[in-house]
Amino acid sequence: MSTRPVANEFPVTLGFGARYPWRWTYSYSSALRYLAGKIHKGTDFGCPKGSKVRAPINQTIISKGYSAAYGKHIWTESEDKSIRLLFAHLDVIADASRVGKKWHESEVFCWSGNSGLYTSGAHLHLGAQRLVNGKWVWIDPLEIYG
Numbered sequence: 001m002s003t004r005p006v007a008n009e010f011p012v013t014l015g016f017g018a019r020y021p022w023r024w025t026y027s028y029s030s031a032l033r034y035l036a037g038k039i040h041k042g043t044d045f046g047c048p049k050g051s052k053v054r055a056p057i058n059q060t061i062i063s064k065g066y067s068a069a070y071g072k073h074i075w076t077e078s079e080d081k082s083i084r085l086l087f088a089h090l091d092v093i094a095d096a097s098r099v100g101k102k103w104h105e106s107e108v109f110c111w112s113g114n115s116g117l118y119t120s121g122a123h124l125h126l127g128a129q130r131l132v133n134g135k136w137v138w139i140d141p142l143e144i145y146g
Helices: 141-145
Strands: 023-026 043-046 052-054 059-067 071-078 083-093 108-112 123-132 135-139
Touching: 059 083, 123 141, 135 141
Parallel strands: none
Antiparallel strands: 023 043, 043 123, 052 108, 059 071, 071 083, 083 108, 083 123, 123 135
8 A cells, every 4th residue: 555645755656556756745734835814725746747647546527627726627526426536737638528527547637737826836736525414525635545
């Protein structure tokens, strides 16, 4: 089983077996990443713009779009519909990545970037929510996979 990554570890290995030659730059609710009084709801992985992002689990795309906060982004949902993942600040989203599309673990479905207003360099922002008593609750994505 993989261990929780540490800052600047190369490659980053998460508990679901995905290995990335990226550095873990900011963790969930990092004090360094408070913005407008809000906690950092995700984990950032620094990487070159255009790095391939592989599906960490079997998942279905539930939305995709652009926002000032997240830039180009995709929301996915696990097969059992208990976990949602947010992939943000993307450069490119695969043409086949449409709402309802199922991606299998390790398939490339987007590429990292630097999109959005709240970013200071190329990276992948990975956010996670878990369904708890009928409500989606933000959690540290590494609690799921780490």
